[in-house]
Amino acid sequence: MSVLLRRLATLLAALVVLPVLPVHAAPPPLPDRIAAAWRTDRVYVDARIAPAIPLSELARIRAESTRAGFAVYVALIPRTPGLSEKLHDLPTLLQARVGQPGLYVVATVSDNHWSGADGLFRPGGLKGRSLTSVRSDDKQRLQIVDDRPAPGIVRTIQQAATAYDGRPLPAALASDLEPPRRSRDTPSITDLEDRSVFIGVCVGGLAGFLLVLVLTLTRRRPSNRAKAAEPTAYRKEIRRQADQAIKQAARAVQQLEKRPKLSVTQLDHRDEANRRLDAARALRADQPDDLLAVTGALVLARQAQQAVAGRPVQPPCFFDPTHRSGTTRVAWDDDVEVPACRTCEQKLRKGKTPYGLRVSRSTGLLGRSREVVPYWTLDPEDNPMVASGFGALTDDLADRVRKRPEDAR
Numbered sequence: 001m002s003v004l005l006r007r008l009a010t011l012l013a014a015l016v017v018l019p020v021l022p023v024h025a026a027p028p029p030l031p032d033r034i035a036a037a038w039r040t041d042r043v044y045v046d047a048r049i050a051p052a053i054p055l056s057e058l059a060r061i062r063a064e065s066t067r068a069g070f071a072v073y074v075a076l077i078p079r080t081p082g083l084s085e086k087l088h089d090l091p092t093l094l095q096a097r098v099g100q101p102g103l104y105v106v107a108t109v110s111d112n113h114w115s116g117a118d119g120l121f122r123p124g125g126l127k128g129r130s131l132t133s134v135r136s137d138d139k140q141r142l143q144i145v146d147d148r149p150a151p152g153i154v155r156t157i158q159q160a161a162t163a164y165d166g167r168p169l170p171a172a173l174a175s176d177l178e179p180p181r182r183s184r185d186t187p188s189i190t191d192l193e194d195r196s197v198f199i200g201v202c203v204g205g206l207a208g209f210l211l212v213l214v215l216t217l218t219r220r221r222p223s224n225r226a227k228a229a230e231p232t233a234y235r236k237e238i239r240r241q242a243d244q245a246i247k248q249a250a251r252a253v254q255q256l257e258k259r260p261k262l263s264v265t266q267l268d269h270r271d272e273a274n275r276r277l278d279a280a281r282a283l284r285a286d287q288p289d290d291l292l293a294v295t296g297a298l299v300l301a302r303q304a305q306q307a308v309a310g311r312p313v314q315p316p317c318f319f320d321p322t323h324r325s326g327t328t329r330v331a332w333d334d335d336v337e338v339p340a341c342r343t344c345e346q347k348l349r350k351g352k353t354p355y356g357l358r359v360s361r362s363t364g365l366l367g368r369s370r371e372v373v374p375y376w377t378l379d380p381e382d383n384p385m386v387a388s389g390f391g392a393l394t395d396d397l398a399d400r401v402r403k404r405p406e407d408a409r
């Protein structure tokens, strides 16, 4: 047999042997694993995080589930890379596997912060409110602590119960709430200091916003890379709103594209919407745990909706971009005007400082302590949201997000 033939024979033998080599079976997909576990226990806890969860937390979740009077399915899982995009689809995927009406809650943990997704599926014909509308009416929703799983899940079950049959929403336990914030109405010394710092950099204001921007960019503060990570319950809510706005904007773009023939103007509207939508998605995907980033995503997604509908794109409220659009220009100082929503405008008229979007940053020599400050007092150098006032000072947030150097992400 020639060398060539022998080699060919060896190769063929290997090909025959390969398929029968033992293969490790891939674990079943996550939704299948959870749905299978729910057959015996409707509170599923992933083995990787189970040791860290006190039994008292699980007991509270079980007790509230029993009280609800409808099926409640809960899954506690670690936040793994790649889960973010899938998380919001999980309740639907799980309900499809279980096939039963009820509340489906998926809670995930990362760095000791719990967040998640949920869905309330009702038996056919049953009337009631949507979980989303009950939640947005819940005045305590933003104060629920998220350093352990039970407070958020228990509150979701209570909100679902109200949505289910209209029973009143009970007050949350005091131990489940973050300590009360300072009154929003009286400008504190810190507010006044912040304002004077801001006014300080704007002295003159002759070149308008450009000058504000240049001066703000060159202003330095200690611990300038403050990560806007707090208050956590608030961040969770803004992230949910951003996801909703992104989804609605994307749907509107799709609707527009379905039309048989688009005019040049309509194509422009579509392109403008896509530009903002892409930036919103990038912010949301890159920094899901950063309040500034998810707020930026919310602002850009709302603007994408305006653009695709052919409406003028509105700047956000400078003080708190999660407010309604900044439809009025208000004097922040004699020389500087910023766009503000009606509420903030009225507050300023009364001589008060709007509370503003607050973020937490580390202070002190070792950066060990944290303080909560208005976002506009942060150093804007590496943060396009701070630098542009979320696009309220200069309407270039989408471009800044896309041009951002990789190391700042």
Ligand SMILES: [Zn+2]
Binding pocket: 317, 318, 319, 320, 323, 324, 340, 341, 342, 343, 344, 345, 354
């Ligand atoms: Zn406002």
